[in-house]
Amino acid sequence: MIRLDNATKVYKRGARPALDSVSVEIERGDFVFLVGSSGSGKSTFLKLILREERPTGGDVYVAGRHLNKLSAWRVPHLRREIGAVFQDFRLLPNKTVYQNVAFALQVIGKSRHHIQSTVPEMLDLVGLSGKERRMPHELSGGEQQRVAIARAFVNHPPILLCDEPTGNLDPGTSVGIMRLLDRINRTGTTVLMATHDDEIVDQMRKRVIELRGGQLVRDQDRGVYGLERV
């Protein structure tokens, strides 16, 4: 599903590479934590997969596409196969919960009929039935993140990228979000989650990929957050 072959990213010529010859393969249906301190290369890793950035060396394959050779006009098709969730939710403040989720389908040209049947289903899945007409500022942080997950997953992409999805949430709320991501993973969706949240990683016991200074230092099944605790 996702494969990096010696992927290297150097932002500025001569600078230390943000990602240094990383090779990793993530299979369909995997649930993977991407851990590492700030500046370890997590964001660059995600950006390469979303093709926000191109690798300066090595190859990146996502959903059967060789991203090095993907032309700019085909990038939107790649992004339709990847849902993305962020720490800061990124909801549209002037749209309701329903409209926020529907927006993702509208802008890729789905029919009104399709939207009307899919969005309520998705809101039900994330546990927000009955809150369709709320505005984002009327929701708790956890609820806002559920809206963001609903928006990312409403088109049923085979890959879900989550960049610190629990970073702004208290531990109790985070558990709820993790249950939801786990549930989505069980539908066969590949979930890749970058995080700092050691409790969650330790609890879930999923595959852990650790980056340090741009290099892959650990790739462990059923891993925990810090090596020292193994």
Next chain:
Amino acid sequence: MRLRFIFGEVFNGLRRNSTMALSVVLVTFVSLTFVGAAALIQMQINQLKDDWYGKVEISIFLCPENSRNENCAEGAVTTAQEDAIKSVLEDGALSGLVQKVYYESRQEAYDKFVANDKEGIWSSLTPDQMQPSFRVKLSDPEQYQVVADATEGLPGVDVVRDQREIFSQLFRFLNAATIVAAALAAVMLVAAMLLITTTIRLSALSRRRETEIMRMVGSSRSLIQMPFMLEGAVAATAGAVLAAGGLFFGVRYLVDDWLKGSVTWVQYIGAHDVWSVAPWLLVIAVGLAAIASLVTLGRYTRA
């Protein structure tokens, strides 16, 4: 769905950014009014040229008695000289340029003069004091100088006059007016373009959240950019429509209702001529918006 989405976004964008949109409308309105005015002045000039040059003749005045002109030192023009001049006009190299030659004798000149002199101020004149002349109608009025050069200085020719000289001052004035209008139009068009650029930029910045999400969920670049382009185009087109309307009423009230009534000997352009200019104004407006979009959007809504 997409069309609904696009037009919804355009409407929202214009509403949210209404002061900028209004300023784009006004600036394009003023600039395209100048463009249109310049075009209409040129149309008026062409109409006058068609109208007047067709009627214009070259007058070759022949030597009278006692002329102070050097070329007439030998006294009044002789019949032999007249024949020679006539054959130069009708048979020589000039024959291709000359449509018709008409000889006006002293008596005919006198009769015309007296007919115009209703108060009898010049009643002491006699036909002998008048100048005979050839009136030459050209097949191409623009070739005046060639004919003048060829005939001026021939024995018996006093002076060659072209009636176009009367109009050339007016045309020079109108051409200067065209240049002024075109220069103002150019400055205003630059202002309009910068303003459209700024409007699109502001609009793109104020909707960065939306475009960011659109990018993430994989909407095409054209769908992301279209609303901004259309926003500029809609505002510019509104300006063009106002300009066309302004020109229409301007021509109607200034030319049709006023000039045509007070200065009657001129053929004027009419309000209907504005309709041949209007499509070009629309083309310019849309082109302006398109260029501004291309310059701006690449930077503010990347793929």
